[in-house]
Amino acid sequence: MRLSREFTRRFVFAVLSVMFLPAPAALAQSHPLPSWNDGSVKKSITDFVQRVTTQGGPDFVPPAERIAVFDNDGTLWCEQPIYFQAAFALDRVKAMAAQHPEWKQQQPFKAFLSGDKKALAEQGEKALLTLVAAAHSGMSTDEFAKSVADWLAIAKHPRFNRPYNELIYQPMVELLAYLRTNGFKTFIVSGGGVEFMRVWAERAYGIPPEQVVGSTGVTKYQLDATGRASLLKTAKVQFIDDGPGKPAGINMMIGRRPIFAFGNSDGDHQMLQWTVAGSGARFAGIVHHTDAAREYAYDRPSKIGQLDKAWEEAKTRGWTVVDMKRDWKRVFGFEP
Amino acid sequence: MRLSREFTRRFVFAVLSVMFLPAPAALAQSHPLPSWNDGSVKKSITDFVQRVTTQGGPDFVPPAERIAVFDNDGTLWCEQPIYFQAAFALDRVKAMAAQHPEWKQQQPFKAFLSGDKKALAEQGEKALLTLVAAAHSGMSTDEFAKSVADWLAIAKHPRFNRPYNELIYQPMVELLAYLRTNGFKTFIVSGGGVEFMRVWAERAYGIPPEQVVGSTGVTKYQLDATGRASLLKTAKVQFIDDGPGKPAGINMMIGRRPIFAFGNSDGDHQMLQWTVAGSGARFAGIVHHTDAAREYAYDRPSKIGQLDKAWEEAKTRGWTVVDMKRDWKRVFGFEP
Numbered sequence: 001m002r003l004s005r006e007f008t009r010r011f012v013f014a015v016l017s018v019m020f021l022p023a024p025a026a027l028a029q030s031h032p033l034p035s036w037n038d039g040s041v042k043k044s045i046t047d048f049v050q051r052v053t054t055q056g057g058p059d060f061v062p063p064a065e066r067i068a069v070f071d072n073d074g075t076l077w078c079e080q081p082i083y084f085q086a087a088f089a090l091d092r093v094k095a096m097a098a099q100h101p102e103w104k105q106q107q108p109f110k111a112f113l114s115g116d117k118k119a120l121a122e123q124g125e126k127a128l129l130t131l132v133a134a135a136h137s138g139m140s141t142d143e144f145a146k147s148v149a150d151w152l153a154i155a156k157h158p159r160f161n162r163p164y165n166e167l168i169y170q171p172m173v174e175l176l177a178y179l180r181t182n183g184f185k186t187f188i189v190s191g192g193g194v195e196f197m198r199v200w201a202e203r204a205y206g207i208p209p210e211q212v213v214g215s216t217g218v219t220k221y222q223l224d225a226t227g228r229a230s231l232l233k234t235a236k237v238q239f240i241d242d243g244p245g246k247p248a249g250i251n252m253m254i255g256r257r258p259i260f261a262f263g264n265s266d267g268d269h270q271m272l273q274w275t276v277a278g279s280g281a282r283f284a285g286i287v288h289h290t291d292a293a294r295e296y297a298y299d300r301p302s303k304i305g306q307l308d309k310a311w312e313e314a315k316t317r318g319w320t321v322v323d324m325k326r327d328w329k330r331v332f333g334f335e336p
Numbered sequence: 337m338r339l340s341r342e343f344t345r346r347f348v349f350a351v352l353s354v355m356f357l358p359a360p361a362a363l364a365q366s367h368p369l370p371s372w373n374d375g376s377v378k379k380s381i382t383d384f385v386q387r388v389t390t391q392g393g394p395d396f397v398p399p400a401e402r403i404a405v406f407d408n409d410g411t412l413w414c415e416q417p418i419y420f421q422a423a424f425a426l427d428r429v430k431a432m433a434a435q436h437p438e439w440k441q442q443q444p445f446k447a448f449l450s451g452d453k454k455a456l457a458e459q460g461e462k463a464l465l466t467l468v469a470a471a472h473s474g475m476s477t478d479e480f481a482k483s484v485a486d487w488l489a490i491a492k493h494p495r496f497n498r499p500y501n502e503l504i505y506q507p508m509v510e511l512l513a514y515l516r517t518n519g520f521k522t523f524i525v526s527g528g529g530v531e532f533m534r535v536w537a538e539r540a541y542g543i544p545p546e547q548v549v550g551s552t553g554v555t556k557y558q559l560d561a562t563g564r565a566s567l568l569k570t571a572k573v574q575f576i577d578d579g580p581g582k583p584a585g586i587n588m589m590i591g592r593r594p595i596f597a598f599g600n601s602d603g604d605h606q607m608l609q610w611t612v613a614g615s616g617a618r619f620a621g622i623v624h625h626t627d628a629a630r631e632y633a634y635d636r637p638s639k640i641g642q643l644d645k646a647w648e649e650a651k652t653r654g655w656t657v658v659d660m661k662r663d664w665k666r667v668f669g670f671e672p
Contacts, residue, residue: 064544141587185546198591208400209591210521211546216588221580221606229606229613231587238575238588244557251477251567252552252574253589255534255545270557270565277565 032178034329035171041327044320045175048283049182052259059281061259063183068260069213069250069271070176072190072197074305075264075287076205078167080296081158083304085196088151092135095147109134137235141195141219144233148199162334168204171328172262172287176205184260189213189250191242191267195233213253215241242267247274259283269310272319284319286310291325294332368514370665371507377663380656381511384619385518388595395617397595399519404596405549405586405607406512408526408533410641411600411623412541414503416632417494419640421532424487428471431483445470473571477531477555480569484535498670504540507664508598508623512541520596525549525586527578527603531569549589551577582607595619605646608655620655622646627661630668 036042051059052066073079093112103109108127111119120127136144157167176186188197188207194214201207218236223229241249247270250258261268261275264287272284288307289298300308314321324331372378387395388402409415429448439445444463447455456463472480493503512522524533524543530550537543554572559565577585583606586594597604597611600623608620624643625634636644650657660667 064538067546187546194588194591202400210403210523210589212591219584219587221583221610223609227609229583229609231583231610247557247565247567248555251555252530253546255530255548273559273563273565274557274567 032181033171033174035174037327037329039327041320041322045178045283045285048260048281049179052281053182061280065256065259066179066182066184067187067254067256067258068176068179068184069187069189069254069258069262069275070172071263071265071268071271072188072192072201072214073264074289075262075268076168076172076176076188077164078157078169078295079305080298081304083192084164084167085192086132087155087164088148088196089132089135091151091155092147093131095151096134133235136193136217137233139233140230141233142230144195145199148196152200160332165200165204166332166334168332169287169328170330170333173205173333175262176207179260180206185211187211187213187250187254187258189241189246189261189271191215191240191245193217194241213241213249215239215245244270246271250274261285262287263310264289265305265307266310269313272310273313276317276319284314284317285322286314286319287322288324290323291328291331293325294330295324368517369507369510371510373663373665375663377656377658381514381619381621384596384617385515388617389518397616401592401595402515402518402520403523403590403592403594404512404515404520405523405525405590405594405598405611406508407599407601407604407607408524408528408537408550409600410625411598411604412504412508412512412524413500414493414505414631415641416634417640419528420500420503421528422468423491423500424484424532425468425471427487427491428483429467431487432470469571472529472553473569475569476566477569478566480531481535484532488536496668501536501540502668502670504668505623505664506666506669509541509669511598512543515596516542521547523547523549523586523590523594525577525582525597525607527551527576527581529553530577549577549585551575551581578603580606583610586610597621598623599646600625601641601643602646603641605649608646609649612653612655620650620653621658622650622655623658624660626659627664627667629661630666631660 033042033045051057052061054060070076073083093109097103097113103113108120108123108130111123112131152164155164156162157164160167179186186207188201188211190197190213192214194212194216197214198209198212201212202209216238218234218238219231220234221229222232239245239249246268250271257278258275259278259281260283261272262285263272276282276284286307289296289305291297298305299311300306369378369381387393388397390396406412409419429445433439433449439449444456444459444466447459448467488500491500492498493500496503515522522543524537524547526533526549528550530548530552533550534545534548537548538545552574554570554574555567556570557565558568575581575585582604586607593614594611595614595617596619597608598621599608612618612620622643625632625641627633634641635647636642
């Protein structure tokens, strides 16, 4: 057990129904970003894209260098009331219990499976870590991907009573498509487990597995009796892609500095700093959750998605801050 | 100092002149693979590509899943007489000596800088590790990339007396382009340091930084007095992308199982096994160095590029083995 507290908090994340993911809504090509209200925020995005794509202009950036990175939880989809990956992990432990009769006598599984909230709470955060690790290890990478897909096909969000795949932000799906239309390569850079996101990110956002950067665990290479290879997921943490880990993850997995970055919390602060530290035109954006009616309202303090230091720097540096209530015509593809 | 012996051996790798890299030679589009001799090897490649790209055929693979991975050293370019990244590291230590007067009194730098081969040999492999680590740490990622580019602009191969960038295999450059023309996404998966390869791989092979998987070191996020972010390279190893690390690296950084893989040594064995373990049509290829006249001849035993276990499995499973002397019309873009 080497899962850190921060890891679990982040590992435990975002998501979607892979079996029934709808295609991203068709965009009105003549008017990009139809779900964004007109105003300075929308204009800051379209102005930036125009600057870096104007051939011969002072801020032109060749297509190969148009790297755009997006946090996932709270930036591309809802992260409340708990990271969706945590919801997956807890459901997964219940589903695995039949194959683990020993859990009936073993904490924290015993308390969790019997619904003994008091006993579970007494075991503290370490208990949660143990549950999450159990859901994410001891199986092959193929088996894990299937378990995520199976869960997404049936799980529903407690408030909206919809599959998690529908809780992606329609304006951000449009923004991703708009950037790609303008020659950008779009990446997810999330604290969530990379293998969890890759199962559904392509259908949800049009972002293929190889463009998803996230936290990783150590895998163990193994051959079966017939010489067939597989990778076993272990409980050992390899890399935490959060906070200062985000620039490190971008450097490790992308190898180019982005020119465009979007986040929503202090976990994205360093990614935004790292993006704007490059030369030439740069865009840093923050989604501010201001809409309790259509989604949630939170910034600081918040257990999930705390926005404090990044918020202060955004004000100082003039980064784009999206006021969800003001700037988004709609939040989801459905009407809540 | 946490560089393992294996890490150094691998870390110390492949390369090319970033400043003066020639564009990949123009291909005769009507006849793909012009530098390959006709025969069963060339046919095994073109047959495979035809099978997976024939819409409606039994082996059709959608473009998004056409992932092709290539080892670098000994597969895409020459790796003899030493990994080019080792040559870089040693040259780099010499270049850094002026900023490190303390090295004059400090081993193994003292022995290396004064050319005392006997004293250096007495300090064993650990001495080499120390030198390599010094060349790869204590600077920002931007500074490191510049040091690689600077070196590539002037360094020459001891036998061919050509810039390292010219020591890429012309038939493999053609193969990469041929695959991309057929909808494949081409990746490098090398034991070499990922930041070393990314400096030149795009110009040499048409493979962008985000499609290079390799060994990584831990970086440290830092802000200067003005709040500008950078990443400091430390001497701590993060991930070794070699042997069983290659499937793990592919899983971590690409997130899809390749359908096509090429290597040349036992360090690629598990990557080839992992590739063919998937369902549907799969291609595994090995470059066998049989040409002492035009390049080098080696397999087992060999300090660099040992080909033993992978060779045995290739025979058993019927993987494609390229006999460099027989199958390649030419080796390099120049005539040796």
